[in-house]
Amino acid sequence: MPVLWAVLAIVCAICLLNLLLTLAVIRRLRQHTELINRGGARPSAQGEITLPAGARVGDFRVVTVDNREVTRDDLREGMLVAFFSPRCPSCEEQKPAFVRYASGLSGGRDDVMAVLLGSPEELGGLREELSGVAQIVIEADVDGDMSKAYGLGGYPAFCLMGQDGVLAVTGFRVDVLPGSVAR
Known part of the structure; x- marks a missing residue:
């Protein structure tokens, strides 16, 4: 009987770990989806998609x-x-x-x-x-x-x-x- 409880505890721990990893993957996929929906944007550290407001445009x-x-x-x-x-x-x-x-x-x-x-x-x-x-x-x-x-x-x-x-x-x-x- 104690072996059965030990196996059951291991299975529960594995299922819990699997659930946590699945939630982490879903969260990351949502972040990627948001980036893709924004047009593949790679904003700067300030969150800007171009030079920020107040900056002067370069020569072109x-x-x-x-x-x-x-x-x-x-x-x-x-x-x-x-x-x-x-x-x-x-x-x-x-x-x-x-x-x-x-x-x-x-x-x-x-x-x-x-x-x-x-x-x-x-x-x-x-x-x-x-x-x-x-x-x-x-x-x-x-x-x-x-x-x-x-x-x-x-x-x-x-x-x-x-x-x-x-x-x-x-x-x-x-x-x-x-x-x-x-x-």
């Missing part, structure tokens, strides 16, 4: 798909710069709110720049959807000039410009922008 020189050259000197106060990728579920989720917000800016398309990360083939649909509300810049990946200048660590990313190339507001959701409506 890019050409839009409309063949217009843009540099940091072209950034104006109130201008919205967004980063999207077609491989990003969070980008797809934030796209309608971005289009609504960008459509409401007084400067129209001239006050909005969308940086699309990926190959031209995979960007076709996204480029078409956003070209009505934004100037489009295409970069192959986060090593592009604008991505580096903004310290891009993931996407989607939304940056509202302040004066002299300084970031006023940054975030990975449109609802961080002033006057936006969270949906």
